[in-house]
Amino acid sequence: MANAAIPIQLIHAPQHNGMVIPYIALRHADSTPEFGRVEPARVTECILERRCQLCAQELADAAVLMARPQDYADGYVPEPAEHPWCAAYSIRACPMLSGRLPRHRDRTRPTRRHCTLPEACWCGSNEPPSVDAIVRSGRAATPWYSVRFPMSEYEVVESARKGPRGISLRALAHPKVRLVARGHPEPHDLVRLVLWDLPWPAAGDEGGH
Template structure:
């Protein structure tokens, strides 16, 4: 049975719809009138940075902003995507098919030649858990299209479109942590990189729901 989507917030409700009546996020590329949810539209990333607008609805951000990230990003506090309004991010975490379906994989076949990978090292897995990280501070990293997120004023964990349990969050963290450790081991100073990663891991565990 198809899952019933939550009601979109007003800014998301104003977006155009695809053939399935799903809201099409502002950043999505349109090809021959058809949205491809896997591809970022030309110029959208630059516009989000220049005009400080929401990645999901395209309207101006306020004082706070939210990032939809996975548990590994909660450890290193880095997001490959620009910030959004909190209610827009919350809707994405509860409604996006990829984020709400743990068994779903990324489809790379048939991607247009203009499609590019995000900066940073992408972990190509479905973490099964999504985190809406809301903060008053964030910054674009120099020389990269990656965002460093500041201390959170709120964190909301989701699994399958509902609030995630502590066990689900911990399982997702534990399954992804070896990937970060393997990356740290390739650092020029692996011992220091691993020690920093462990400190980040301990800090992230403080945000796991009780």
């Protein structure tokens, strides 16, 4: 599939293989991005400073969160929001958000395929994968929703010891919620769709984004 067209607002953003590199993307020691993995310090920075996770610029009047059914159960999204135009690009460019990946990638082993400096990089370490990586690795792709809201309703959910957990979903009064990728929901996600009244195609409608 050809790379998604880059909007004019992102034309000067750093790119790799024709794709915009998200500001929060984890990078190898040689600066090669590891798409699909994030740098925790940059995630925290964007959440607290109200910046876009893709371009790192300040969010203005409205923002968009990318949420899973699990995030609705938790009450917050653990990653930063985006400008509406950045979110539209992410939905087209990201294999998971666009529905092109049926399963989560295996994140239980360090990735070395792009890195030319593994001896100086996180990918050359023997650190165990995170609990989230273990839980999600190889699982069926979850449904994804775009959640647009006014910045006047932006609220950070804090934890007692580890800084911000994410951006609150429960603080949003009238969000515009749209299904962007159906995924292959497991039973517990189907229950969450009902509990939180999330949009879902009618029987026989195969549209997913």
